[in-house]
Amino acid sequence: MSTPTTEPRQSWTFSKETNSEIRRAAATGIYDIRGGGAKRRVPHFDDLLFLGASISRYPLEGYREKCDTSVTLGTRFAKKPIELKIPITIAGMSFGSLSGRAKEALGRGATMAGTSTTTGDGGMTEEERGHSEKLVYQYLPSRYGMNPDDLRRADAIEVVVGQGAKPGGGGMLLGQKITERVAGMRDLPQGIDQRSACRHPDWTGPDDLEIKILELREITNWEKPIYIKVGGARPYYDTALAAKAGADVIVLDGMQGGTAATQDVFIEHVGQPTLACIRPAVQALQDLGLHREVQLVVSGGIRTGADVAKALALGADAVSIGTAALVALGDNDPKWEEEYQKLGTTAGAYDDWHEGRDPAGITTQDPELMKRLDPEAAGRRLRNYLNVLTLECQTLARACGKSHVHNLEPEDLCALTMEAAAMAQVPLAGTNWWPGKPGF
Amino acid sequence: MCGIVGLFLKKDELRPRLGDMLTDMLITMTDRGPDSAGIAIYGDAAEGLKFTVQSDDPAAFDGLAEALEDALGVSVPVTLKDTHAVLLVPADKQAGAVELLETRGLRIMGIGEAMEIFKEVGLPKDVAERFGLRQMGGSHGIGHTRMATESAVTTLGAHPFSTAEDQCLVHNGSLSNHNDMRRKLAKKGVFTKTENDTEVGAAYISSRIAEGASLGEALEGTLEDLDGFFTFVTGTKNGFGVVRDPIACKPAVMAETEDYVAFASEYRAFADLPGIETARVWEPEPATVYFWER
Amino acid sequence: MPTIDMSKTELREVNATLQSAAGTQATEAYVLENPRGSHAVAVGLNGPLDVTVKGSTGYYCAGMNKDATIHVEGSAGPGVAENMMSGTVVIDGDASQYAGATGHGGLLVIKGNASSRCGISMKGIDIVVHGSIGHMSAFMAQKGNLVVLGDAGDALGDSLYEARLFVRGSVKSLGADCVEKEMRPEHLEILADLLARAGADAKPEEFKRYGSARTLYNFNIDNADAY
Structure with missing residues (x-):
């Protein structure tokens, strides 16, 4: 009789995944670059629940009683604020990282749903301007393709200071995606790796930013709302300083927010979860007496109407989606599973967007792959998805007795976990307490 | 994040106008720092030490002169200026004065033979008005308008x-290793009163000088030991110095004529200075210490 | 010749006047008096127009200029002619940081010195500096020409792309991936033209040319020290 042996045990610290990354690093000598946002589990909107109405509060009737979802962005200084039908916008994603057809599809879907879409690090394309009724033009450190004509034909200007996937980091687009058209728009040679700066070339800090905003307003006749986008790093201070520098709108992107390509270590280890960013940002605006006057747009991991409603309840004026919009267009669709397998991955996990070999034809500049995306059909899918988010959000708002989604409040929520209770500053379910609540 | 102005007079004739000139410079920097403003002004050296103290409670100054006289056994002139007061304390009575002032909850903004410091929350023009900065004369002065980044908008901040x-020290920028430096200084017995990164910079320089470094050496030391972005302007009894970090993102411009040396975050602050049209105007180089002394 | 006194006119009115004049083929030249270091002076002009600024300007003078000719009879603050598309901007005095940053086209002439980061991320603009330039100039410069009659500070042309840098004086140090390159006849021709247009009294033969070694164009682990 042989001696009993223990089952082989994998290390939790040195997991298979960890070891595979060590081997990859040893073989290549370069950090792992990928697209998307943080994949680790972090406290999120799932850890919150709405209380709903009962005897003490009265709900609204689903199909008869109106629950308004409109939102106006840029009411502080801009002569022409942006009026949206729904509190969900499409986040900035560059032409270059996405194909022209994908940009067109985003524009079509957003326009049908009555909301805005946003350019990215690479300038404005005719596809997106032509198909977006409302287009936000990003003003980034690289200033690729930046020009006063596009600035004037934009509906708003978003000064990008940072993004949730990489607060404090610059951009990256590897040579495979720098086609002739992309290179032309960026004034770069074709096929080279393109590095975007992490800081703006001509200002640093809120005191300079105020002057930069003045210049942008002077160039555009004070018409366009000026958004400031920051990654979720120090949300209280960043929000307060953006507001002091003169922002009309603040876009706050938590760590689950995506990127076209960044070091995995950056995506997973820098920034705060979206859930943790909202209350400090709202507090900053309230302290300045500017909550709702300077609008707050929250992004990073918004997937459902519940996420939308919870973000609004915590004090956001709107949310923005990127990754979810790409999935709605067809990104990571299991119908391409065979091809994902060939790339060494699987549907849902594909994140090598920077390599430009996207089987779904979205994050690519390959002319053959691009054809796989029908911009009209994809635009309709996005429209449908945005409508579902809105209907879901309304359903929850009505259940809480709100005739406008902006009337959702933190007091309409409870938390399932201590972490979520602390981050969202709402009571742990069944109690009237959260960690750090004043008075306890 | 902020606006800085500084003026160092080379000729005595301009001394009565120092406050006036600095106030105009300060007000032009309002956009860069609308939260609070402050000024350090170097007047005639006193027989003894000038204590500038502050309290938000006007009653705190009631009976202060009498209390000081009781405690120190000498008469201490007290000049009230809005929320601040300037006391003239014999040098050998410094420790006793500090003790009494702290017991009474007064904040000591600065001590020196020549230096007086006035700072408050509010717009620069209002702060200047409250203290009557325009009427102050002196040899040199430094002013600051603040847009608070990570520490509170308070008088002490x-x-x-x-x-x-x-x-004294003013700063435009943001230090990225001030927490560690604060702990290092505390180990040496140098304690700061606020969470402000700039105070750490000031304490670093003072502690280096206390250890025997010249002001120039202490400023050189900031380049090695402080991380982050900074433009520092520092004042001493006889002069003032300027240093920018090696990356030098935060703006700085200087002007010099036969009558003065001026510093500002932006040229706008110089627009009303006499003879600015023909002054030598330049930007301080990164990682380079500039220093003027009389 | 219409004159606007900036000490009596709001910036918005000043720029609106110039912007509408530049859009309507106006042939009159404008004079701006008392700029006193104001920011965003004569920005976003979108057509041919002559503007003379009598004095020194603050941040972003002539920002995003298109086709206009702007002459500053004084010094210019940070980011003069930033993101210029075309036209001409002439600064009689010195320019602060980031002169001509991200400029896509046109000619920027600085008769005095330019501070740090001159021509940062330039994308096609031509810049001629009669004096010297500060550190980190032409950082990540992509396209266009930077001509310096004086000296260049530290880390010239760091992470340079395809911009051409011509320096007559000394270069304190070159940035990552920036190297001295052979001056060929076509470069002398470009230089002669730029010097003439900038009213610079210098001979093309006196300059050295610097450009990208192109070793950072695609990631290579052997260059990791440069990252």
């Missing part, structure tokens, strides 16, 4: 920071 006699 306003610049200039003084961490030693007749020394």
Whole structure:
């Protein structure tokens, strides 16, 4: 009789995944670059629940009683604020990282749903301007393709200071995606790796930013709302300083927010979860007496109407989606599973967007792959998805007795976990307490 | 994040106008720092030490002169200026005066033979008005308008920071290793009063000087030991110095004529200075210490 | 010749006047008096127009200029002619940081010195500096020409792309991936033209040319020290 042996045990610290990354690093000598946002589990909107109405509060009737979802962005200084039908916008994603057809599809879907879409690090394309009724033009450190004509034909200007996937980091687009058209728009040679700066070339800090905003307003006749986008790093201070520098709108992107390509270590280890960013940002605006006057747009991991409603309840004026919009267009669709397998991955996990070999034809500049995306059909899918988010959000708002989604409040929520209770500053379910609540 | 102005007079004729000139410079920097404003002004050296103290409660100054006289056994002139008061304390009575002032809950903004420091929350023009900065004369002065980044908008969080006699510092930028430096200084017995990064910079310089470094050496030391972005302007009894970090993102411009040396975050602050049209105007180089002394 | 006194006119009115004049083929030249270091002076002009600024300007003078000719009879603050598309901007005095940053086209002439980061991320603009330039100039410069009659500070042309740098004086140090390159006849021709247009009294033969070694164009682990 042989001696009993223990089952082989994998290390939790040195997991298979960890070891595979060590081997990859040893073989290549370069950090792992990928697209998307943080994949680790972090406290999120799932850890919150709405209380709903009962005897003490009265709900609204689903199909008869109106629950308004409109939102106006840029009411502080801009002569022409942006009026949206729904509190969900499409986040900035560059032409270059996405194909022209994908940009067109985003524009079509957003326009049908009555909301805005946003350019990215690479300038404005005719596809997106032509198909977006409302287009936000990003003003980034690289200033690729930046020009006063596009600035004037934009509906708003978003000064990008940072993004949730990489607060404090610059951009990256590897040579495979720098086609002739992309290179032309960026004034770069074709096929080279393109590095975007992490800081703006001509200002640093809120005191300079105020002057930069003045210049942008002077160039555009004070018409366009000026958004400031920051990654979720120090949300209280960043929000307060953006507001002091003169922002009309603040876009706050938590760590689950995506990127076209960044070091995995950056995506997973820098920034705060979206859930943790909202209350400090709202507090900053309230302290300045500017909550709702300077609008707050929250992004990073918004997937459902519940996420939308919870973000609004915590004090956001709107949310923005990127990754979810790409999935709605067809990104990571299991119908391409065979091809994902060939790339060494699987549907849902594909994140090598920077390599430009996207089987779904979205994050690519390959002319053959691009054809796989029908911009009209994809635009309709996005429209449908945005409508579902809105209907879901309304359903929850009505259940809480709100005739406008902006009337959702933190007091309409409870938390399932201590972490979520602390981050969202709402009571742990069944109690009237959260960690750090004043008075306890 | 902020606006800085500084003026160092080379000729005595301009001394009565120092406050007036600095006030105009300060007000032009309002956009860069609307939260609070402060000024350090170096007047005639006194027989003894000038204590500038502050309290939000006007009643705190009631009976102060009498209490000081009781405690120190000498008469201490007290000049009230809005929320601040300037006391003239014999040098050998310094410790007793500090003790009494602290017991009474007064904040000591600065101590020096020549230096007086006034700072408050509010717009620069209002702060200047409250203290009557325009009427103040002197040999040199430094002013600051603040847009608070990570520490609170309070009187104590306003610049200039003084961490030693007749020394003060103002800062534009943001230090990225100030927490560690604060802990290092505390180990040496140098304690800061606020969470402000600039105060750490000021305390670093004072502690280096206390250890025997010249002001120039202490400023050189900031380049090695402080991380982040900074433009520092520092005042001493006899002069003032300027240093920018090696990356030098935060703006700085200087002007010099036969009558003065001026510093500002932006040229706008110079627009009303006499003879500015023909002044030598330049930007301080990164990682280079500039220093003027009389 | 219409004159606007900036000490009596709001910036918005000043720029609106110039912007509408530049859009309507106006042939009159404008004079701006008392700029006193104001920011965003004569920005976003979108057509041919002559503007003379009598004095020194603050941040972003002539920002995003298109086709206009702007002459500053004084010094210019940070980011002069930033993101210029075309036209001409002449600064009689010195320019602060980031002169001509991200400029896509046109000619920027600085008769005095330019501070740090001159021509940062330039994308096609031509810049001629009669004096010297500060550190980190032409950082990540992509396209266009930077001509310096004086000296260049530290880390010239760091992470340079395809911009051409011509320096007559000394270069304190070159940035990562920036190297001295052979001056060929076509470069002398470009230089002669730029010097003439900038009213610079210098001979093309006196300059050295610097450009990208192109070793950072695609990631290579052997260059990790440069990252």
